[in-house]
Amino acid sequence: MPLTLHNTLTRRTEEFIPLNPGEVKIYTCGPTIYGYAHIGNFRAYIFEDLLRRYLKYKGFKVTQVMNITDVDDKTIRDSQKAGVPLSDYTAEYKRAFFSDRDALNIEPAEYYPAATGHIPEMLALIEKLRDKGFTYQSEGSIYFRISSFPEYGRLSGMSFESLKTGARIDADEYEKEEARDFVLWKARRPEDGDVFWDSQFGQGRPGWHLECSAMSMKYLGETFDIHCGGEDNIFPHHENEIAQSQAATGKKFVHYWLHCGYLLVEGRKMAKSMGNFYTLKDLMDKGYDPLAVRYTLLSTHYRQQLNFTFDSLEASAAALKRLQDFITALASVKKTGECHQIENLIAKARSEFEASLDDDLNIAPALGAIFTMVKEANRLIADGEMTIAGAVKILQFLKSIDTVLGALDFSQPESDAEIEELIYLRNEARSNKNWNEADRIRDKLTEIGILLEDTADGTRWKKVK
Ligand code: AMP
Ligand code: ZN
Secondary structure, eight states: OOOEEEETTTTEEEEOOOSSTTEEEEEEOOOBOSSOOBHHHHHHHHHHHHHHHHHHHTTOEEEEEEOBBOSSHHHHHHHHHHTOOHHHHHHHHHHHHHHHHHHTTOOOOSBOOBGGGOHHHHHHHHHHHHHTTOEEEETTEEEEOGGGOTTTTTTTTOOGGGSOTTOEEOSSSOOGGGOOEEEEEEEOOGGGTTOOBOOTTOSEEEOHHHHHHHHHHHHHOSSEEEEEEEGGGIIIIIHHHHHHHHHHHSSOOEEEEEEEOOEEETTEEOOGGGTOOOBHHHHHHTTOOHHHHHHHHHSSOTTSOEEOOHHHHHHHHHHHHHHHHHHHHHHTOOOOSOOHHHHHHHHHHHHHHHHHHHBTSOHHHHHHHHHHHHHHHHHHHHTTOOOHHHHHHHHHHHHHHHHHHOOOOOOOTTSHHHHHHHHHHHHHHHHTTOHHHHHHHHHHHHHTTEEEEEETTEEEEEEOO
16 A cells, blocks of 8 residues: 655645655754753654654665754853853753653664754855845845745745735744744854854854755755654744745755644643643653653654643553563463464454554554454463464564554563574474574574474473573
8 A cells, every 4th residue: 555644735645655766865853952852842753753664664765864953042042041162052952862762762863964063055055045046135144035935835825925025034933923034144143152153144153944954955955755843843944944945956845744743731832931841851750661651652643733641641651561461471372383363363453554554644543453453362362272373473563563663672582482483483494494594593592592402392492501
C-alpha cells in the first residue's frame, strides 16, 4: 500500500512520492537552546521520529536534518542576562537535548547543523536575494519584502490583502496578525553584547527564519521532500522559509509540509513562556519511565491536539507493561511443534498495523491491532497451545514493529526466550543448509556464554561461566 501524508500546503492527504525513488530527504525544525526542551517540543520530535522510522520500515533511505538554533532573540537575551558567552550558555541545553533525545529513544538525525556554524551560507543566501531584488535595507538591517513574492501566505492560507506590506518586523517570533517584511540580517544592537558577525551587510546576526532556509538547502538541496514542525511553525516561520528559499532559487522548496498539533496542558498550549511545561527530567524525577512519556506523545494521531495528563502517562505505562509482560510470557513457553493460529494472527496484525500507518501515520488503530494480537496470543499461552516456534515468530514480529514504535525492551540477551529464539533460528538455518548462518548463531551464543549440544531429542543448551 502506498503511504499517504497530509500536506499542509495543499490541505490534502496525498500519496507520498519522493523526488528520488527509495530516498527521502527531511528537514525538521529543531530546538532553540535557550532552556531545557519541554515535552511539548518533544511531541514534535517524536512525531518526526515516527515518520522517520516508518519511512525506514517501508524501505526508504532517510536523510534527516534537524537544526540547532544556537543564536536568535531568545538565546541572546538569556545569555546576556546571565552574563555568560553565548556558546557557553547554549552548551548545557544542547547537551540536555541530546540526552533527552536518547532517553526518549528518538533515532538520531543524520545532521544536526548549528546556526552559528553556518553564517557564511546565510550571508550568501541574503546576497542572492538582494541581487534578485527581494530585499531592502533599513537602519542597518536587511529585510525581505513580502510584496515581491506573490505566493506569500499560501502555506498558512493567509490572503495577501491582509498583509501589511511595507511594515517591518525585527522579532524572530510574531503573531499571525503581524504579517510583515521580516528581517534577514539584524544590525548589531547594544543589548546584543558581543554576539555579532562582521559581514558585507555590516555587523549583525541572522534572522531565525533565514537560518533554516540556509541550512536545509545546504544539506538537502534546493528542493527536497518533507519539512516538519509543530503547528506554530506554519506562520511565520515556514511561510518565511518558503519565501526566502523559493525567491532565491526560483524552484519549489519542499513538496510535503507536515505539522503536528500542540501538546496542551488544561486546554492551553504547553509553552515555556506560559510556565505550564514539564521537562523530561521533571517527569523522570517523579518516577516515570521515559518510554512511557514517549508512548504518551506517540499514541495520539500527530495532527490532533493532545492534552497532557498524569492519567494518560499512567495509562501509557500500563499499556507498555502489558506488552512487556507478554514478551516475558513468550519466554516461558516450553511446548514444541508448530502453532498454526500464529501465522494468521501475525498476518492480520501486520496488515492492520501497516494499513493504519500508511493512512497519514494513523497510530491509534495500528496500536489497536497489536493489542488485539497480544490478547489472542495470551489466550493461546493460557490454553497451553502456544509453542516455542509460535512464540519466536511473534517475538520477531514485535521486534519488527518496534523499529517503528521504539518503545519496547528486548534487552535480555541471557533470557531463556532469547536463547530459544536463537536456537530455533539456528535449526531453521541448518534445515535450509545455510551452514554459515547456523555457525554465526552458534558463535553468537558462545560469545554470551551459551554452549549448545545437539542431541537426538533436539538441541540442548547450558550456561557456562
Ligand atoms: P522551539 O524550540 O520553540 O523552536 O520549538 C521546537 C519545536 O517544538 C517546534 O517544531 C515547535 O513547533 C514545537 N513545539 C513547541 N511547543 C509545542 C507544543 N506545545 N506542542 C507541540 N509542539 C510544540
Ligand atoms: Zn526552522
